[in-house]
Amino acid sequence: MPIYALCDMNSFYVSAELLFRPDLVDKPCIVLSNNDGCAVARNAPAKALGIKMGAPRFEIEEIIQDHGVITFSSNYTLYADISNRVMTTLERLAPSVFIYSIDEAFLDLSGMENLGSLASYGRSVVDTVKREVGIPCCLGISTTKTLAKLANQGAKKYPKTGGVVDLTDPQRQRRLMAITDVGDVWGVGRRIGKRLKALGISTALDLADANPAWIRKHFSVVLERTVRELNGIACIPFDDNPPHKKQIFVSRSFGQRITQLSDMRQAISSYMTKAAENLRNEGMNAGMVTVFLRTNVFNQNQPQYSNNVSRTLMHPSSDTRVLVTVANELLSSIWKRGYAFMKAGVMLSDFYEQSISQQGLFDVAPIDSRSTQLMATLDKINRQKKGQVVFARDGVSQSWQMKRENLSPCYTTRWSDLPKVR
Template identity: 40%
Template sequence: MGQPWFECKELAEEHGILALSSNYALYADMSNRVMSILSDYSPRHEVYSIDECFVDLTGMPRLRDVSYAMRDRVIKWTGIPVCVGIGPTKTLAKLANHVAKKHPRSKGVFNYNDLTENQKVRLLSKLDVSEVWGVGRRLSARLAEHGINTVQDLRVAHTSTLRAEFGVVMEKTQRELQGVSCIDFQEITPNKKQIVSSRSFGQMVKDVAVVKDAMSTFVANACVKLRAQGSHASLIQVSLHTNRFRRDLPQYNPCFTLPLPQPTNDSLVVNRWADYLVERLFKPEYEYKKAGIMLGEISPVGQYQSDWLEPAQATDTKLMEALDGLNKKFGRGTVKVSTQGAHKGWQMRQERKSPSYTTDWESVPRI
């Protein structure tokens, strides 16, 4: 669980701890570089998150040597240390990766396949069940009520009872721990069913115009992702949040979900609805720290149920195509709606932002 910076700032400065603000463009670029390196080792790979990737090495000899070579190349080409976990299933591979991180003797690589059955039992008996992929704090507490406290307990639990109490997903997790692959590779990233864009403000906001400005940016970011996957949305949700860490201030966290008359991916249309919802939710007596938008009921463009009470869906996409093309060529935010970027008060301060070494010519190190 993260801790707000203002709560530990003095302690960090006292011990000389270096704290950096988020630099998402840098993180994304470095992640893409790492994933590109990993893709050289197998045609089958799945980018699971910004810092995780599954690589299918089935049939490849000398897995440990290959893993060390993979790790060495990543750190040599990017400077980023990585760990490699090897297992017969995705769940066991993630557990092996956890062991590789925590135990120095592994030197960053751990192969679960090399263990004998007795070694597997000893290892899994030492690992808390919360270390299993998909088992969080609440689920761990429920499992503990059934006497399941370690990974080994889950591995050997009564399958029928497990399914009856926790569902088919938990049964699949158990079978994965037993070495039976139940979670397939997703080599092609599926289209998102929901798209969320939100951000904490750099300072407390009390002006509705500033909130609308921030919401326009969130709408633009969400709609770009929507158009990139060739989809449109039929539902919009807007939320506002006060600072939950400021107990001395009144709290207000409204959220409103609205079905759209017609599915759309047009930034101008979505922005008008978001603007309307902000007007409805905003109360001037509160200070806001965060806002966000969620687009839902997403479907491929061209697939929608028409409504005879509404005019036909607009099919002219030239404006949005031109907007996306210009922003892709000259940089994000080059062309934007008129309500976007007029106010700076909500934007993150990023006083400790690390340089954009790989995404900005002005930040490239000079030798």
């Protein structure tokens, strides 16, 4: 029986900002999205003021003024770097780690249930991440990814759990599902949740007890899979996930260590090709590209090196050629010879709907209208699985200056921004 844990960092963007501003920890703090549009992360004091996730700034302006809410502009470079530190720590603590989003990772703990209490193992993970990186996180453990996600929500919601819930026991699963809104189940969401409720399926338990065949007929194969997962039948493979709505990660541990830049280029190019495909499937353009690589933390006899780098695109894009080019430039900037790399990956984030493609006021070159067509053809070829079409050409892209009035320094990735200790 597989055992999966989901590690989810708490109020991640705000937690990352507060690492360097401990003076603000007890104050209400929020992080605003691009161009300071809306609240995308809130700490507990900010939540207590009634600031909702995704609230547009103009709607909460009064609360911000009246209560002196501290606002940060999104500093994705900082978040990508702190995230990478947490992920590296997790990789040292668990046999296998699958990064799902910038602040979530699944750990494969299969077989570890025989080694002792899963809950106390979970607590040691949470404590180590807090001590070594300074980021608070919660851990949910169960026999399928959907149940692990549910366990994590429980760990977040109920402080008595100390941030860790072992939900491997079927009786416990049913008790938690009975008090969980069906819309909060992973992969259900508000829209389908509404339809389910109209049919009398209002809790996660109701959904677990629904007939899978009936669900497939009236909803989808995807929701049928969710029903099975809620019943402890693992249907989502460990290294594959439904796409995340805010970031796309593609990363793998290499079968053989990579020591040559040319091999690493191939790996990064193919990961980015896959990420771009997923991005187009979601109908999104990405405004930010991140590349990371690391050596094997378990082999302390070899020199260790891990690094990551991010770039904001002037024109958010889903064009494989653009994204592969940027990824390769980023790779060149962090590549070091003389190391045996164990893992590398790419992340796309800062999404914009393709239909609202952002054209700058002073743009010289309009976005190539044939690009969409070319990418559609490419997706078709690659879907046929007769081989992969991969781009790897050079080019230049500039960073796009957004309106980011309250941007924090890049404490961890830029020498000039190192925090000063007085």
